[in-house]
Amino acid sequence: MGATRARIAIDAMGGDHAPAEIITGALRAKEELGVDILLVGDPQQIQAALPPQPNLGQIEIVPAEGTIEMHEEPLGAIKRKPKASINVAMDLVKRQQADAVVSAGHSGAAMAAALLRLGRIKGIDRPAIGAVLPTIASKPVLILDVGANVDCRPKFLDQFAVMGSVYSQYVLGISEPKVGLLNIGEEPCKGNDLSIRVHEMLEKNPRVAFIGNAEGRDVLSGRFDVIVCDGFTGNVLLKFAEAVGEVMLQILREELPQGLHGQLGTAILKPNLRRIKQRVDHAEHGGGLLLGVAGICIISHGSSQAPSIFNAIRMAKEAIDHQVLERIQSQERNNRQSAIGSSEANSDD
Amino acid sequence: MGATRARIAIDAMGGDHAPAEIITGALRAKEELGVDILLVGDPQQIQAALPPQPNLGQIEIVPAEGTIEMHEEPLGAIKRKPKASINVAMDLVKRQQADAVVSAGHSGAAMAAALLRLGRIKGIDRPAIGAVLPTIASKPVLILDVGANVDCRPKFLDQFAVMGSVYSQYVLGISEPKVGLLNIGEEPCKGNDLSIRVHEMLEKNPRVAFIGNAEGRDVLSGRFDVIVCDGFTGNVLLKFAEAVGEVMLQILREELPQGLHGQLGTAILKPNLRRIKQRVDHAEHGGGLLLGVAGICIISHGSSQAPSIFNAIRMAKEAIDHQVLERIQSQERNNRQSAIGSSEANSDD
Numbered sequence: 001m002g003a004t005r006a007r008i009a010i011d012a013m014g015g016d017h018a019p020a021e022i023i024t025g026a027l028r029a030k031e032e033l034g035v036d037i038l039l040v041g042d043p044q045q046i047q048a049a050l051p052p053q054p055n056l057g058q059i060e061i062v063p064a065e066g067t068i069e070m071h072e073e074p075l076g077a078i079k080r081k082p083k084a085s086i087n088v089a090m091d092l093v094k095r096q097q098a099d100a101v102v103s104a105g106h107s108g109a110a111m112a113a114a115l116l117r118l119g120r121i122k123g124i125d126r127p128a129i130g131a132v133l134p135t136i137a138s139k140p141v142l143i144l145d146v147g148a149n150v151d152c153r154p155k156f157l158d159q160f161a162v163m164g165s166v167y168s169q170y171v172l173g174i175s176e177p178k179v180g181l182l183n184i185g186e187e188p189c190k191g192n193d194l195s196i197r198v199h200e201m202l203e204k205n206p207r208v209a210f211i212g213n214a215e216g217r218d219v220l221s222g223r224f225d226v227i228v229c230d231g232f233t234g235n236v237l238l239k240f241a242e243a244v245g246e247v248m249l250q251i252l253r254e255e256l257p258q259g260l261h262g263q264l265g266t267a268i269l270k271p272n273l274r275r276i277k278q279r280v281d282h283a284e285h286g287g288g289l290l291l292g293v294a295g296i297c298i299i300s301h302g303s304s305q306a307p308s309i310f311n312a313i314r315m316a317k318e319a320i321d322h323q324v325l326e327r328i329q330s331q332e333r334n335n336r337q338s339a340i341g342s343s344e345a346n347s348d349d
Numbered sequence: 350m351g352a353t354r355a356r357i358a359i360d361a362m363g364g365d366h367a368p369a370e371i372i373t374g375a376l377r378a379k380e381e382l383g384v385d386i387l388l389v390g391d392p393q394q395i396q397a398a399l400p401p402q403p404n405l406g407q408i409e410i411v412p413a414e415g416t417i418e419m420h421e422e423p424l425g426a427i428k429r430k431p432k433a434s435i436n437v438a439m440d441l442v443k444r445q446q447a448d449a450v451v452s453a454g455h456s457g458a459a460m461a462a463a464l465l466r467l468g469r470i471k472g473i474d475r476p477a478i479g480a481v482l483p484t485i486a487s488k489p490v491l492i493l494d495v496g497a498n499v500d501c502r503p504k505f506l507d508q509f510a511v512m513g514s515v516y517s518q519y520v521l522g523i524s525e526p527k528v529g530l531l532n533i534g535e536e537p538c539k540g541n542d543l544s545i546r547v548h549e550m551l552e553k554n555p556r557v558a559f560i561g562n563a564e565g566r567d568v569l570s571g572r573f574d575v576i577v578c579d580g581f582t583g584n585v586l587l588k589f590a591e592a593v594g595e596v597m598l599q600i601l602r603e604e605l606p607q608g609l610h611g612q613l614g615t616a617i618l619k620p621n622l623r624r625i626k627q628r629v630d631h632a633e634h635g636g637g638l639l640l641g642v643a644g645i646c647i648i649s650h651g652s653s654q655a656p657s658i659f660n661a662i663r664m665a666k667e668a669i670d671h672q673v674l675e676r677i678q679s680q681e682r683n684n685r686q687s688a689i690g691s692s693e694a695n696s697d698d
Binding site: 071136147150151182183184187191192193195215216217218219220221229230231232233235236237238239240241242243244247248250251252255256258259261262264265266267268269271272275276279280 | 420485496499500531532533536540541542544564565566567568569570578579580581582584585586587588589590591592593596597599600601604605607608610611613614615616617618620621624625628629
């Protein structure tokens, strides 16, 4: 992106805990990750939320007016409020004054703003939100789409597989990412109408290492590096997975301290239990990456507090450092050229 | 049903661990639950798997020939093999020689056999598989469909809600079951094409207490007693949920014993950890109930061992004891009569 330090535009007004928690997370990221931070939002509110003497050097504040509320229809609101913080943040990326956007505001609005202001990558029909989950193996799995497209056509998922493979390879460092299709059985004939057709497409796609269907039980197994699905199923699965961490901690809190020996054992195990909390707490795993738009956008939970924002900024920095955007763009460019070269009709976009 | 003791037909040949584990689970259920067991399958194999001197009284063996293999297309195989164990078991229910079927064989074949041999309940377009999951509240949640119908029309889910409510009320003992629609947001406008239309139908359905959309994070919260969804999403979610229990146990096994104090604490906590295992181990939660066919059928995992089979038989017994089938049938009958009574057109089946 040219700049030595990654420059991240933060939607300071988006999310349940904006602006205070957003700013706290951003300041920590500035210090610990060595990124430049642009806080986008109402200057007075941002100033009021800044610590009295931030010993972090210059904080850049980019003024914006208003925000998109959770109940608002995203596309309409994005158009009606050009100066809303998420729009101003996207414009910074468009004008190359920032390398990425992080927002914990209305996720639909963030996607609409990205589409309208930055546009899609050529060759990609629909952007997808990717989420990285830990597995029982020593590597994570990328799942996409987890909410951008609730009704999908087969080629969308085919494209998700390509984008996800690029992200997995360059950001997560997996040399040949194994791609799976989320489905209800192992056999190619299993699934709903969409998944049966996607299976056929993925088998023929030379740009991804498709190894077959991934059932619900396979998601956290580590057998797959990238799992593609429609945004409805993916969103249900992701939110369930996040909540399960909480459920697990609650079961531990209920069962472990029971009885005298329970209390003793639990006291002894305190540091180990803290590590378990870290492994299952979804705040540790950042936000979702919007793949397929011509800019890097991290969409965080509305409930994000400072640690989540910090992790979302780290995710943005990694995507910048590893040039995810440029790599997807060049993949698509090469694909078009090879399609022209082999004079195969590939005008189906 | 006439009989004092519930009579359960067991597909002794179905499942990865058939017949040995199936029979072990069935014998335990006979003893502990006071049910009559009919073991359906190859008499020689069943005899060979029976303990030398079963001190459990008479074991009834019902001969069958062959079974439906996992790779076989269910409907074709069911028709081609009328004497297969799952067909013979269904026929026992049809002839009222048994009150329920339990099978860990090919689940699609079990459904096909139930549909062909027993038929649907009048008023129900499609049967659904319901699964009961524990929640963090002191009551379980029923999710349906978890795999019978991968592509659904809105009215299917509307009917799932009615059947699920009956099951929740009479078997799970919840006086007014709160029904939710699995979806990606709280607002009625959220979701895919299917869920938006189902939301409208459920809001108008006087036979269920619909309280709105259930997101992935709400599934285990205890806020909902019945959650309806298409069989694709439900199957992915269920298999993920079951695997998560394993993941949790693995994280505990990895993290708890670390360090000297970790080993000490873990040793002290052994009984508490055993209780945790019981709470999250999906083998403890029986199988899926096929709702909407004119008979009681429990579909267990292919991987079921004796404890799962035992729990599946308990599930069958509870459905028999609480007359789930008769209650759904009478609900549907009343619904038709009231529709005629109010001379509203309701011929949309």
